Amino acid sequence: MQIFQTDLLCIGAGLAGERVAIEAADNGFSVICLSLVPARRSHSSAAQGGMQAALGNSAMGEGDSPDVHFADTVKGSDWGADQECARIFVDTAPIAMRQMAFWGVPWNRVVPGEATYYKGGKPFTAFEKPENEGLIHSRSFGGTAKWRTCYTSDGTGHAVLYTLDNRAAQMGVEVHDKTEAIALIHDGETCMGAIVRCLKTGELRAYLSRATLIATGGYGRIYRESTNAVICDGGGHIAALDTGVVPMGNPEAIQFHPTGIVPTDILVTEGCRGDGGTLLDVNQYRFMPDYEPDKAELASRDVVSRRMTEHMRKGLGVKSPYGDHLWLDIRHLGEKHITTKLREVQEICESFLGVDPVHQLIPVRPTQHYSMGGVRTNKDGAAYGLKGLYSAGEAACWDMHGFNRLGGNSLAETIVAGMHVGGKVVEFLSGTETVIKTECMRDAYRKQEDRIRALIHGTNGRENVYAVRNAMFDTIMKGAGIFRNGADLQESVDKLSEILVRARKVGLKSNGLGANQELAIALKIEGMVKLAQCVCYAALKRTESRGAHTREDFPERNDRDWLNRTLATWAKPEDVLPTLNYEPSTTVFEIPPGERGYGGGKIIPMDTPPKATPKGKKA
Amino acid sequence: MARMLKFNIFRYNPQDPNSVPHMQSFTIDETESMTLFIVLNRLREEQDPSLQFDFCCRAGICGACAMVVNGRPGLACHTKTKDLPDEITLMPLPIFKLVGDLSVDTGTWFRAMYKKIESWCHTKKVFDPTAQEERMDNAVAEAIYELDRCVECGCCVAACGTALMREDFLGATTLNRVARFMLDPRDERTEKEYFDIIGTDEGIFGCMGLLACQDVCPKYLPLQDVLGKLRKKMAFAAVNNFLPSFLKREINL
Numbered sequence A: 001m002q003i004f005q006t007d008l009l010c011i012g013a014g015l016a017g018e019r020v021a022i023e024a025a026d027n028g029f030s031v032i033c034l035s036l037v038p039a040r041r042s043h044s045s046a047a048q049g050g051m052q053a054a055l056g057n058s059a060m061g062e063g064d065s066p067d068v069h070f071a072d073t074v075k076g077s078d079w080g081a082d083q084e085c086a087r088i089f090v091d092t093a094p095i096a097m098r099q100m101a102f103w104g105v106p107w108n109r110v111v112p113g114e115a116t117y118y119k120g121g122k123p124f125t126a127f128e129k130p131e132n133e134g135l136i137h138s139r140s141f142g143g144t145a146k147w148r149t150c151y152t153s154d155g156t157g158h159a160v161l162y163t164l165d166n167r168a169a170q171m172g173v174e175v176h177d178k179t180e181a182i183a184l185i186h187d188g189e190t191c192m193g194a195i196v197r198c199l200k201t202g203e204l205r206a207y208l209s210r211a212t213l214i215a216t217g218g219y220g221r222i223y224r225e226s227t228n229a230v231i232c233d234g235g236g237h238i239a240a241l242d243t244g245v246v247p248m249g250n251p252e253a254i255q256f257h258p259t260g261i262v263p264t265d266i267l268v269t270e271g272c273r274g275d276g277g278t279l280l281d282v283n284q285y286r287f288m289p290d291y292e293p294d295k296a297e298l299a300s301r302d303v304v305s306r307r308m309t310e311h312m313r314k315g316l317g318v319k320s321p322y323g324d325h326l327w328l329d330i331r332h333l334g335e336k337h338i339t340t341k342l343r344e345v346q347e348i349c350e351s352f353l354g355v356d357p358v359h360q361l362i363p364v365r366p367t368q369h370y371s372m373g374g375v376r377t378n379k380d381g382a383a384y385g386l387k388g389l390y391s392a393g394e395a396a397c398w399d400m401h402g403f404n405r406l407g408g409n410s411l412a413e414t415i416v417a418g419m420h421v422g423g424k425v426v427e428f429l430s431g432t433e434t435v436i437k438t439e440c441m442r443d444a445y446r447k448q449e450d451r452i453r454a455l456i457h458g459t460n461g462r463e464n465v466y467a468v469r470n471a472m473f474d475t476i477m478k479g480a481g482i483f484r485n486g487a488d489l490q491e492s493v494d495k496l497s498e499i500l501v502r503a504r505k506v507g508l509k510s511n512g513l514g515a516n517q518e519l520a521i522a523l524k525i526e527g528m529v530k531l532a533q534c535v536c537y538a539a540l541k542r543t544e545s546r547g548a549h550t551r552e553d554f555p556e557r558n559d560r561d562w563l564n565r566t567l568a569t570w571a572k573p574e575d576v577l578p579t580l581n582y583e584p585s586t587t588v589f590e591i592p593p594g595e596r597g598y599g600g601g602k603i604i605p606m607d608t609p610p611k612a613t614p615k616g617k618k619a
Numbered sequence B: 001m002a003r004m005l006k007f008n009i010f011r012y013n014p015q016d017p018n019s020v021p022h023m024q025s026f027t028i029d030e031t032e033s034m035t036l037f038i039v040l041n042r043l044r045e046e047q048d049p050s051l052q053f054d055f056c057c058r059a060g061i062c063g064a065c066a067m068v069v070n071g072r073p074g075l076a077c078h079t080k081t082k083d084l085p086d087e088i089t090l091m092p093l094p095i096f097k098l099v100g101d102l103s104v105d106t107g108t109w110f111r112a113m114y115k116k117i118e119s120w121c122h123t124k125k126v127f128d129p130t131a132q133e134e135r136m137d138n139a140v141a142e143a144i145y146e147l148d149r150c151v152e153c154g155c156c157v158a159a160c161g162t163a164l165m166r167e168d169f170l171g172a173t174t175l176n177r178v179a180r181f182m183l184d185p186r187d188e189r190t191e192k193e194y195f196d197i198i199g200t201d202e203g204i205f206g207c208m209g210l211l212a213c214q215d216v217c218p219k220y221l222p223l224q225d226v227l228g229k230l231r232k233k234m235a236f237a238a239v240n241n242f243l244p245s246f247l248k249r250e251i252n253l
């Protein structure tokens, strides 16, 4: 057994993992980051839009401040956010962006004078102040009162991740890529590292660490249709759940995007609809005005996704070898507009579909996009349940997003939370000695060795891993898709319990030698089904509609009974259901619950409304 | 539609003592908007679960899926079958270490590269969290980003004659990365320091200028331009290094 030892083990080398790593390395601690792929291929590199910080340099961002950013964020969360974390986030974001500029991110900058911008397909001009020349510029993103999204052309995530990875290399952070953490080493109280499979050789290793961070990104790949990279399959969450003591916060909070292209579910921008694109059904009929007479295609992300699903459920979707879809029509915008303002969309259509959107329709369907839930942490990023375990980024439920995260807030979260949690990890490493129990490591190692052997030899059965996965895909989408209701959810929960039993009987068809990828998925399929079950079961129990969680049978947002956060743990390995507990969404109220501002819907108010508490103080 | 496609795929698992390098054929029916991402996943799920290949973003953004398709390095995720003949040969990228079948280890190669050229902004300044950001001209920021767009897919390296002949050749992607930092006003390295990194046969003077690299770059980076400018600059720096200082003063270098 190969053993590595380090102060901090970061499971994940995306923006969140590397930002925490840098903080620790900067303070003299040794750090190893693990990643399924070279760090720079992490999913963070795919974010094109940008990240939010209230710098207020641009004309349309004038008058912005952390307070305005805070209000947008809490409102966006449908009051599901932890307001203390949201406050830390908005106050730190400007510093974090400037630091990224200092390290080398080529942010777009303010060019003084008259500038032409677009809104709803129409151009307008704004005047950029000469005194702001050369400061970080910002662009528009849905759901914000001011323009505050910092960006680098159409490659923000890419530019920021490369800069951060450079900085990590400079600070001596080690990245072990093509490695996969498959279990945590712990004794039920303290986390001491992870058991890791090398994806180059298949060899099993142990990593011992004084602090461990889960920064493995989202778990979108428990859905068949997801905008997420194929590596976003919840590996970190599975390892956390398997401890039996670390809870997932709000697993049911899943965001969908209306326009993933079919078949590969790559995102085409909301700008298509913003600029005047329409949605058509199998009869090439424009259906959105029937559902949303006022806003039609311009209703918010989650509303449009819901309507599309509703329409397809009526049998009006377009059949394809990849399942039903609808059409996005931008032909009427004209060649000039498409080849200039929507160039990226045109490129995606041509490169991945062979479709020319100037003359042809684009096949689209609502697609899983973001996981608001994750490893539940306190405001320091420390996971509930195990000492020495931390989490940050999309993997975490630090919980500034509540039930619907704002565009541009997730990328910013990775850096800002990374910076903040990094500081707390440093405090922990400076002040605590962790006793590493080698018997825990040996136990954990042996358990994984046994699992691998059983999978290769088919000791537990010969279920086909892909068949099990497909069954999971069908089931989760039926129950915990865009629209949810008690009957469908109950059916999904029952089915997932059966699928879980099948997942425990998977056996390999191939020999499992070396970097075998069938083994990789076989090792995590049981965990993926458990995650799917956490989503469905928590959604079944939450009898209200909040943010992206929409119950047809409970259309109200119910602050009286549900202004709380789900905590799902997997108490015993053989269980088929998680154990659900609840805690208040926030203990600090800078803003008491109010209207969401879009999407309508009734609200059942709290019995005793909270008093506003000043910044950062506990009620 | 409804073509039957034949795929000849390189197979070898270095960790399996019984495995020998060979080509294996598969057939699959073509569907609408089919890409190599869809093909390879279907082959693994329906025909041979031991097949190894890499995808990550499957959207042409991360660079994970580079392979040699009918003799040409490119990104598999945005290669559509409808642009290919009905017989298709897939090989792993050369030069990088083989992990198995179509999967190679680009991470180790690139990490060694960016340690060698110290791929970060060198500055003596210290970040001040209370200060406003330092200003930068937007045109400069955009020019830097233009070179920063490389996704480290390795296609240019795989297509490069020099890289094939000498293992220590930095390759177009590395030289491009150096050019990015030379453009960046935040990096305080001098021309002489850059010369020490790339003013050799491992660097800019090893490049034969045939530009296979630019032809295959899926991000359409202006490699030709970058390599040309670097060569000029470094040739100049070379002369500069050898001239005695009094002469330099004389000719105002």
Ligand SMILES: Cc1cc2nc3c(=O)[nH]c(=O)nc-3n(C[C@H](O)[C@H](O)[C@H](O)COP(=O)(O)OP(=O)(O)OC[C@H]3O[C@@H](n4cnc5c(N)ncnc54)[C@H](O)[C@@H]3O)c2cc1C
Residues within 6 Å of the ligand: A011, A012, A013, A014, A015, A016, A017, A034, A035, A036, A037, A039, A042, A043, A044, A045, A046, A047, A048, A049, A050, A051, A052, A157, A179, A180, A181, A182, A215, A216, A217, A218, A227, A228, A229, A231, A232, A234, A235, A236, A267, A369, A370, A392, A393, A394, A395, A407, A408, A409, A410, A411, A412, A414
């Ligand atoms: C198409 C798309 C566009 C987006 N655009 C925007 C945008 O414009 N603005 C915005 O704010 N947000 C955007 N988002 C969301 C945002 O990109 C993500 O939330 C964010 O990048 C997540 O970063 P992260 O560091 O938490 O995780 P990631 O970047 O996903 O990194 C996860 C890391 O964990 C590693 N890993 C995973 N499992 C394991 C394991 N078991 N063992 C070892 N390593 C493991 C991976 O290899 C990787 O290094 C977008 C998302 C998508 C899908």
Ligand code: SF4
Residues within 6 Å of the ligand: B156, B159, B160, B161, B162, B163, B171, B172, B206, B207, B208, B209, B210, B211, B212, B213, B214, B227
């Ligand atoms: S131009 Fe230079 S770097 Fe590009 S392929 Fe030719 S030798 Fe290689």
Ligand code: SF4
Residues within 6 Å of the ligand: B149, B150, B151, B152, B153, B154, B155, B156, B157, B172, B173, B176, B213, B216, B217, B218, B219, B220, B221
């Ligand atoms: S320069 Fe182009 S071909 Fe070379 S690694 Fe970068 S993106 Fe790939």
Ligand code: FES
Residues within 6 Å of the ligand: B054, B055, B056, B057, B058, B059, B060, B061, B062, B063, B064, B065, B066, B075, B076, B077, B078
């Ligand atoms: S999978 Fe990311 S570029 Fe092809």
